[in-house]
Amino acid sequence: MRRLPIRLTTLLLGLAAVPAAHAASCEALAMLVLPDTTITAAERPAGTAHCRVAGVIAPQVQFQVWLPDAWNGKYLGVGNGALAGYLNLPAMTKAVERGYASASTDTGHVGSPIEGAWAVGRPDLVEDFGHRAIHVTTVVAKALVAAYYGTAPARSYFAGCSTGGRQALVAAQRYPDDFDGIVAGAPAAHMTRLTSLGNWVSQAVHDDPASRIPGAKVPALAAAVLARCDARDGLTDGLVSDPLRCRFQPQVLRCAGAETDACLTDAQIAALAKLYDGPRTSKGRRIYPGYPPGGELGSGDEPGPISEPSIGGWETWLVGELPGIAHFIQDAFFRFLVFEDATWDWRRFDFDRDVARTEAKLGPVMDAVDPDLRAFRARGGRLLAFHGWSDSAIPATATVEYWQRMVRRMGGRKRTRAFARLFLAPGMQHCAGGPGPNSFDAIGALEAWVEQGTAPARLVASHATDGVVDRTRPLCPWPEVARWDRRGSIDAAASFACRPPRRQARAAARY
Numbered sequence: 001m002r003r004l005p006i007r008l009t010t011l012l013l014g015l016a017a018v019p020a021a022h023a024a025s026c027e028a029l030a031m032l033v034l035p036d037t038t039i040t041a042a043e044r045p046a047g048t049a050h051c052r053v054a055g056v057i058a059p060q061v062q063f064q065v066w067l068p069d070a071w072n073g074k075y076l077g078v079g080n081g082a083l084a085g086y087l088n089l090p091a092m093t094k095a096v097e098r099g100y101a102s103a104s105t106d107t108g109h110v111g112s113p114i115e116g117a118w119a120v121g122r123p124d125l126v127e128d129f130g131h132r133a134i135h136v137t138t139v140v141a142k143a144l145v146a147a148y149y150g151t152a153p154a155r156s157y158f159a160g161c162s163t164g165g166r167q168a169l170v171a172a173q174r175y176p177d178d179f180d181g182i183v184a185g186a187p188a189a190h191m192t193r194l195t196s197l198g199n200w201v202s203q204a205v206h207d208d209p210a211s212r213i214p215g216a217k218v219p220a221l222a223a224a225v226l227a228r229c230d231a232r233d234g235l236t237d238g239l240v241s242d243p244l245r246c247r248f249q250p251q252v253l254r255c256a257g258a259e260t261d262a263c264l265t266d267a268q269i270a271a272l273a274k275l276y277d278g279p280r281t282s283k284g285r286r287i288y289p290g291y292p293p294g295g296e297l298g299s300g301d302e303p304g305p306i307s308e309p310s311i312g313g314w315e316t317w318l319v320g321e322l323p324g325i326a327h328f329i330q331d332a333f334f335r336f337l338v339f340e341d342a343t344w345d346w347r348r349f350d351f352d353r354d355v356a357r358t359e360a361k362l363g364p365v366m367d368a369v370d371p372d373l374r375a376f377r378a379r380g381g382r383l384l385a386f387h388g389w390s391d392s393a394i395p396a397t398a399t400v401e402y403w404q405r406m407v408r409r410m411g412g413r414k415r416t417r418a419f420a421r422l423f424l425a426p427g428m429q430h431c432a433g434g435p436g437p438n439s440f441d442a443i444g445a446l447e448a449w450v451e452q453g454t455a456p457a458r459l460v461a462s463h464a465t466d467g468v469v470d471r472t473r474p475l476c477p478w479p480e481v482a483r484w485d486r487r488g489s490i491d492a493a494a495s496f497a498c499r500p501p502r503r504q505a506r507a508a509a510r511y
Contacts (some may be wrong), residue, residue, distance in 0.1 A: 012205020023150030072099030082113035116336030148503035161185030198330030222297035240294030295390030304432025388428025437461035
């Protein structure tokens with residue numbers, strides 16, 4: 001692991017004219033000399049109340065740091081999505097609105113987050129994307145904060161979802177001194193195997209036209225899942241609260257006569273069974289968990305706790321007449337990052353051979369699956385993770401699997417809960433949105449934990465329709481679940497309490 005030393009050699013201009021709140025003017029930051037770093041801009045954008053600093057860290061990690069006038073004394077780094085290639089300016093905007101100094105990086109390349117040609121012949125850029133870029137950006141951002149305000153941030157945080165969730169776990173595992181608190185949402189932690197799931201979906205659903213599942217059939221599929229599993233928690237509320245206990249068989253939708261949008265053909269049933277089960281070798285060894293039942297139908301576009309709005313359910317990500325987003329991410333990943341061959345075809349992927357090849361090549365620089373967080377715990381770090389059960393991009397089961405391994409490695413549930421907690425949200429889609437309560441203040445809860453020692457016993461999440469909140473409910477630290485008191489409104493969080501599960505459910509996957 002490469003770390004940048006923080007050596008500030010500053011030439012600050014016009015100090016006599018700098019307001020008392022700042023040790024340097026915004027423009028003076030352009031003269032700051034930092035190792036392996038070129039500052040390309042330091043300015044106050046018109047109509048804003050912050051200083052914007054842009055630059056490049058060798059070899060080509062672009063970043064921006066925003067320094068608000070009304071600074072809360074803290075720093076918040078923000079993550080990316082998919083294969084990155086962009087600055088997460090919306091997340092930075094939210095951060096500075098809360099008073100944070102904030103930074104984002106493109107992780108070392110520019111382009112669409114579902115495009116990977118940048119990786120061919122550039123293992124250094126793959127390493128930057130895998131783990132290095134967030135770390136070096138954090139080092140530079142803290143240096144800029146210290147130069148501008150005359151003091152280092154009192155607390156440093158990171159928040160990300162999806163790839164950003166993987167970046168969050170990378171920070172806890174590889175760079176435990178970078179942050180006091182970390183929010184890891186829907187983490188793409190085992191990325192080398194998650195992309196294998198994407199290819200499994202492509203081969204199951206899109207290789208043979210007979211296996212394709214039209215979007216028009218998804219509502220009937222979702223209704224059948226709810227009919228089977230909605231009431232298993234004792235409450236009929238349109239949500240599958242614990243998909244690990246749902247035993248849905250798509251055969252119940254087999255067409256009895258002519259095919260319609262309300263039924264499935266045998267080929268479609270076989271494809272769905274593969275989606276729920278997840279990828280396996282030819283000998284049946286599980287590679288990665290499949291998708292839990294209950295998240296088939298997309299719903300809502302509400303902004304999530306730390307991210308942009310959700311972008312839908314299975315029709316967006318997995319099924320439909322055309323391939324979904326998961327197909328294009330895995331296709332770019334394998335063509336360019338793994339095989340480095342633009343002509344490679346996803347139909348050639350061999351689950352007996354190519355999963356191991358992918359993991360051997362990219363796992364050491366990309367996967368965030370190390371359950372040993374002792375260094376992060378020892379420095380007083382706090383980790384708040386969340387995942388939506390209706391996530392159509394990354395199965396929440398994978399996060400449960402990682403958490404189970406981490407709990408065992410860290411000495412059991414009690415010792416783990418002292419510094420790390422996972423919250424699972426029924427009906428929440430990928431990072432945001434969905435039919436379940438999905439909007440909550442993860443960063444505020446983390447602040448209270450780090451700064452006041454108040455561990456989050458529950459997170460109150462809300463669901464809104466057309467901007468009007470119509471349901472609230474507590475999210476509980478795993479493995480606790482929210483239980484209705486059988487008296488109050490099922491749409492009010494006050495009617496629920498976090499309780500231990502009646503029987504511990506195990507994640508279905510073992511890999």
